[in-house]
Amino acid sequence: AQSVTQLDSQVPVFEEAPVELRCNYSSSVSVYLFWYVQYPNQGLQLLLKYLSGSTLVESINGFEAEFNKSQTSFHLRKPSVHISDTAEYFCAVSGSGGYQKVTFGTGTKLQVIP
Amino acid sequence: ETGVTQTPRHLVMGMTNKKSLKCEQHLGHNAMYWYKQSAKKPLELMFVYSLEERVENNSVPSRFSPECPNSSHLFLHLHTLQPEDSALYLCASSQEVTGQLYGYTFGSGTRLTVV
Numbered sequence: 001a002q003s004v005t006q007l008d009s010q011v012p013v014f015e016e017a018p019v020e021l022r023c024n025y026s027s028s029v030s031v032y033l034f035w036y037v038q039y040p041n042q043g044l045q046l047l048l049k050y051l052s053g054s055t056l057v058e059s060i061n062g063f064e065a066e067f068n069k070s071q072t073s074f075h076l077r078k079p080s081v082h083i084s085d086t087a088e089y090f091c092a093v094s095g096s097g098g099y100q101k102v103t104f105g106t107g108t109k110l111q112v113i114p
Numbered sequence: 115e116t117g118v119t120q121t122p123r124h125l126v127m128g129m130t131n132k133k134s135l136k137c138e139q140h141l142g143h144n145a146m147y148w149y150k151q152s153a154k155k156p157l158e159l160m161f162v163y164s165l166e167e168r169v170e171n172n173s174v175p176s177r178f179s180p181e182c183p184n185s186s187h188l189f190l191h192l193h194t195l196q197p198e199d200s201a202l203y204l205c206a207s208s209q210e211v212t213g214q215l216y217g218y219t220f221g222s223g224t225r226l227t228v229v
Contacts, residue, residue: 009154034217043118043204043220044157051215090157101170102218104157 002027004093004105012111013081021076021108023065023091033074034092034102035065044090050074051096061085086112117141120205120221128229129195135224137188137205145210146188147218148180151202163188164210195228202226 036044055067148160162170163182179191206218
Protein backbone atom coordinates (compact mmCIF):
# COMPACT_ATOMS: atom_id res chain seq x y z
CA ALA A 1 0.00 0.00 0.00
CA GLN A 2 1.14 3.53 -0.64
CA SER A 3 0.00 6.95 0.49
CA VAL A 4 0.76 10.60 -0.06
CA THR A 5 0.58 13.39 2.50
CA GLN A 6 0.34 17.04 1.59
CA LEU A 7 0.20 18.76 4.96
CA ASP A 8 -0.54 22.25 3.66
CA SER A 9 -4.01 22.68 2.21
CA GLN A 10 -3.38 26.32 1.31
CA VAL A 11 -0.19 28.32 0.82
CA PRO A 12 -0.43 32.09 0.30
CA VAL A 13 2.70 33.77 -1.04
CA PHE A 14 3.52 37.18 -2.46
CA GLU A 15 4.39 37.53 -6.11
CA GLU A 16 8.12 37.08 -6.86
CA ALA A 17 8.68 35.36 -3.50
CA PRO A 18 9.94 31.76 -3.28
CA VAL A 19 7.60 28.91 -2.42
CA GLU A 20 7.87 25.30 -1.29
CA LEU A 21 4.95 22.88 -1.39
CA ARG A 22 5.54 19.85 0.76
CA CYS A 23 4.88 16.23 -0.14
CA ASN A 24 5.70 13.11 1.82
CA TYR A 25 4.92 9.60 0.71
CA SER A 26 4.97 6.10 2.10
CA SER A 27 5.52 2.96 0.09
CA SER A 28 7.04 -0.44 0.62
CA VAL A 29 8.43 -0.61 -2.91
CA SER A 30 10.38 1.56 -5.32
CA VAL A 31 8.32 4.51 -6.44
CA TYR A 32 7.67 6.96 -9.19
CA LEU A 33 6.68 10.44 -8.05
CA PHE A 34 4.70 13.16 -9.77
CA TRP A 35 3.41 16.67 -9.34
CA TYR A 36 0.24 17.68 -11.15
CA VAL A 37 -1.25 21.18 -11.36
CA GLN A 38 -4.94 22.04 -11.65
CA TYR A 39 -5.88 25.54 -12.78
CA PRO A 40 -9.41 26.79 -12.02
CA ASN A 41 -12.10 24.97 -13.99
CA GLN A 42 -9.61 22.66 -15.62
CA GLY A 43 -8.40 19.10 -15.24
CA LEU A 44 -5.04 18.11 -13.80
CA GLN A 45 -1.89 18.57 -15.89
CA LEU A 46 1.39 16.77 -15.33
CA LEU A 47 3.95 19.28 -14.08
CA LEU A 48 6.99 17.06 -13.51
CA LYS A 49 7.93 13.52 -12.58
CA TYR A 50 10.68 11.49 -11.00
CA LEU A 51 11.25 8.00 -12.41
CA SER A 52 14.95 7.35 -11.81
CA GLY A 53 18.35 8.99 -12.16
CA SER A 54 18.92 12.53 -10.98
CA THR A 55 16.94 13.27 -7.86
CA LEU A 56 16.31 16.86 -8.95
CA VAL A 57 13.70 17.25 -11.68
CA GLU A 58 12.52 20.44 -13.32
CA SER A 59 9.48 21.66 -15.21
CA ILE A 60 9.44 24.01 -18.17
CA ASN A 61 7.91 26.86 -16.14
CA GLY A 62 10.54 27.08 -13.42
CA PHE A 63 9.31 24.60 -10.82
CA GLU A 64 11.62 21.92 -9.47
CA ALA A 65 11.23 18.99 -7.11
CA GLU A 66 13.79 16.88 -5.31
CA PHE A 67 13.36 13.22 -4.49
CA ASN A 68 14.69 12.48 -1.01
CA LYS A 69 14.52 8.78 -0.34
CA SER A 70 15.73 8.94 3.26
CA GLN A 71 13.06 11.49 4.17
CA THR A 72 10.47 9.99 1.78
CA SER A 73 9.77 13.44 0.43
CA PHE A 74 9.26 15.08 -2.96
CA HIS A 75 8.83 18.77 -2.21
CA LEU A 76 8.02 21.21 -5.00
CA ARG A 77 9.83 24.56 -5.14
CA LYS A 78 9.96 27.68 -7.22
CA PRO A 79 12.39 30.54 -6.50
CA SER A 80 10.03 33.30 -7.72
CA VAL A 81 6.30 32.81 -8.24
CA HIS A 82 3.99 34.63 -10.64
CA ILE A 83 0.29 35.38 -10.46
CA SER A 84 -0.24 32.76 -13.15
CA ASP A 85 1.07 30.06 -10.77
CA THR A 86 -2.11 30.37 -8.70
CA ALA A 87 -3.58 26.86 -8.85
CA GLU A 88 -3.95 23.65 -6.88
CA TYR A 89 -0.98 21.31 -6.87
CA PHE A 90 -1.25 17.57 -6.36
CA CYS A 91 1.54 15.21 -5.44
CA ALA A 92 1.17 11.60 -6.60
CA VAL A 93 3.03 8.32 -6.17
CA SER A 94 2.98 4.97 -7.89
CA GLY A 95 4.98 1.79 -7.59
CA SER A 96 7.48 1.07 -10.35
CA GLY A 97 7.20 -1.77 -12.84
CA GLY A 98 4.13 -3.22 -14.47
CA TYR A 99 0.68 -1.86 -13.81
CA GLN A 100 0.74 0.26 -10.68
CA LYS A 101 -2.03 2.35 -9.27
CA VAL A 102 -1.32 6.08 -8.96
CA THR A 103 -2.22 7.52 -5.55
CA PHE A 104 -2.85 11.25 -5.26
CA GLY A 105 -2.54 13.56 -2.29
CA THR A 106 -5.29 15.94 -1.14
CA GLY A 107 -3.76 18.90 -2.95
CA THR A 108 -2.26 22.25 -1.94
CA LYS A 109 -3.83 25.48 -3.13
CA LEU A 110 -1.16 28.01 -4.00
CA GLN A 111 -2.46 31.57 -3.86
CA VAL A 112 -0.09 34.16 -5.26
CA ILE A 113 -0.77 37.62 -3.86
CA PRO A 114 0.02 40.65 -6.05
CA GLU B 115 -10.21 18.71 -31.29
CA THR B 116 -7.34 17.44 -29.18
CA GLY B 117 -6.87 16.19 -25.62
CA VAL B 118 -9.54 14.77 -23.38
CA THR B 119 -13.04 16.23 -23.65
CA GLN B 120 -15.74 15.71 -21.03
CA THR B 121 -19.43 16.52 -21.37
CA PRO B 122 -21.43 17.95 -19.82
CA ARG B 123 -19.32 20.42 -17.81
CA HIS B 124 -22.05 20.78 -15.18
CA LEU B 125 -24.90 18.45 -14.26
CA VAL B 126 -27.64 18.77 -11.66
CA MET B 127 -29.74 15.69 -11.15
CA GLY B 128 -32.33 14.39 -8.75
CA MET B 129 -31.81 11.22 -6.81
CA THR B 130 -34.23 9.30 -9.02
CA ASN B 131 -32.80 10.47 -12.33
CA LYS B 132 -30.64 8.55 -14.77
CA LYS B 133 -27.89 10.43 -16.57
CA SER B 134 -24.58 9.70 -18.30
CA LEU B 135 -21.20 11.41 -18.34
CA LYS B 136 -19.19 11.24 -21.53
CA CYS B 137 -15.44 11.32 -22.07
CA GLU B 138 -13.64 11.36 -25.40
CA GLN B 139 -9.91 11.36 -26.06
CA HIS B 140 -8.16 12.22 -29.31
CA LEU B 141 -4.64 11.23 -28.26
CA GLY B 142 -4.47 7.66 -29.46
CA HIS B 143 -4.26 6.42 -25.89
CA ASN B 144 -5.45 2.94 -25.03
CA ALA B 145 -6.18 3.29 -21.30
CA MET B 146 -8.90 5.42 -19.75
CA TYR B 147 -9.86 6.22 -16.16
CA TRP B 148 -12.65 7.70 -14.09
CA TYR B 149 -11.69 9.64 -10.96
CA LYS B 150 -13.88 11.30 -8.33
CA GLN B 151 -12.60 14.57 -6.85
CA SER B 152 -14.24 15.72 -3.63
CA ALA B 153 -13.23 18.71 -1.55
CA LYS B 154 -10.36 18.04 0.86
CA LYS B 155 -10.08 14.40 -0.19
CA PRO B 156 -7.52 12.67 -2.39
CA LEU B 157 -8.57 11.85 -5.91
CA GLU B 158 -10.42 8.56 -5.82
CA LEU B 159 -9.80 6.13 -8.66
CA MET B 160 -13.12 4.61 -9.68
CA PHE B 161 -12.54 2.60 -12.85
CA VAL B 162 -9.70 1.72 -15.21
CA TYR B 163 -10.10 0.47 -18.76
CA SER B 164 -7.27 -0.89 -20.88
CA LEU B 165 -7.98 -1.72 -24.52
CA GLU B 166 -11.69 -1.41 -23.76
CA GLU B 167 -11.58 -3.98 -20.96
CA ARG B 168 -12.12 -3.05 -17.36
CA VAL B 169 -8.97 -3.81 -15.37
CA GLU B 170 -9.85 -2.18 -12.08
CA ASN B 171 -12.99 -1.38 -10.18
CA ASN B 172 -12.30 0.19 -6.83
CA SER B 173 -15.35 -1.03 -4.91
CA VAL B 174 -17.53 1.62 -6.49
CA PRO B 175 -21.26 1.42 -5.69
CA SER B 176 -23.37 -0.16 -8.40
CA ARG B 177 -25.25 3.10 -8.94
CA PHE B 178 -22.17 4.05 -11.02
CA SER B 179 -21.88 1.97 -14.19
CA PRO B 180 -18.97 2.51 -16.64
CA GLU B 181 -18.97 1.71 -20.32
CA CYS B 182 -16.07 1.77 -22.76
CA PRO B 183 -17.31 1.01 -26.29
CA ASN B 184 -13.94 1.76 -27.91
CA SER B 185 -10.53 3.11 -26.95
CA SER B 186 -11.59 6.71 -27.59
CA HIS B 187 -14.81 6.86 -25.59
CA LEU B 188 -15.69 6.29 -21.97
CA PHE B 189 -19.05 6.75 -20.29
CA LEU B 190 -20.19 6.80 -16.69
CA HIS B 191 -23.87 5.95 -16.31
CA LEU B 192 -25.50 7.28 -13.16
CA HIS B 193 -28.74 6.21 -11.49
CA THR B 194 -30.35 6.68 -8.10
CA LEU B 195 -27.44 8.72 -6.81
CA GLN B 196 -27.09 10.12 -3.30
CA PRO B 197 -26.23 13.71 -2.30
CA GLU B 198 -22.79 12.54 -1.15
CA ASP B 199 -22.05 11.60 -4.76
CA SER B 200 -21.88 15.30 -5.62
CA ALA B 201 -18.32 15.93 -6.77
CA LEU B 202 -16.12 16.69 -9.76
CA TYR B 203 -15.78 13.62 -11.95
CA LEU B 204 -12.57 13.53 -13.93
CA CYS B 205 -11.75 11.40 -16.92
CA ALA B 206 -8.13 10.67 -17.80
CA SER B 207 -6.27 8.72 -20.44
CA SER B 208 -2.77 7.36 -20.88
CA GLN B 209 -0.72 5.59 -23.49
CA GLU B 210 -1.19 2.27 -21.75
CA VAL B 211 -2.05 0.93 -18.35
CA THR B 212 1.54 1.57 -17.26
CA GLY B 213 0.79 5.21 -17.90
CA GLN B 214 2.32 6.21 -14.62
CA LEU B 215 5.57 6.39 -16.58
CA TYR B 216 4.26 9.04 -18.91
CA GLY B 217 1.61 10.76 -16.85
CA TYR B 218 -2.10 10.96 -17.35
CA THR B 219 -3.98 13.47 -19.50
CA PHE B 220 -7.06 14.70 -17.69
CA GLY B 221 -10.25 16.26 -18.98
CA SER B 222 -11.72 19.37 -17.36
CA GLY B 223 -14.27 17.32 -15.47
CA THR B 224 -18.01 17.23 -14.96
CA ARG B 225 -19.25 19.05 -11.86
CA LEU B 226 -22.11 16.87 -10.59
CA THR B 227 -24.65 18.05 -8.05
CA VAL B 228 -27.21 15.59 -6.71
CA VAL B 229 -30.29 17.21 -5.21
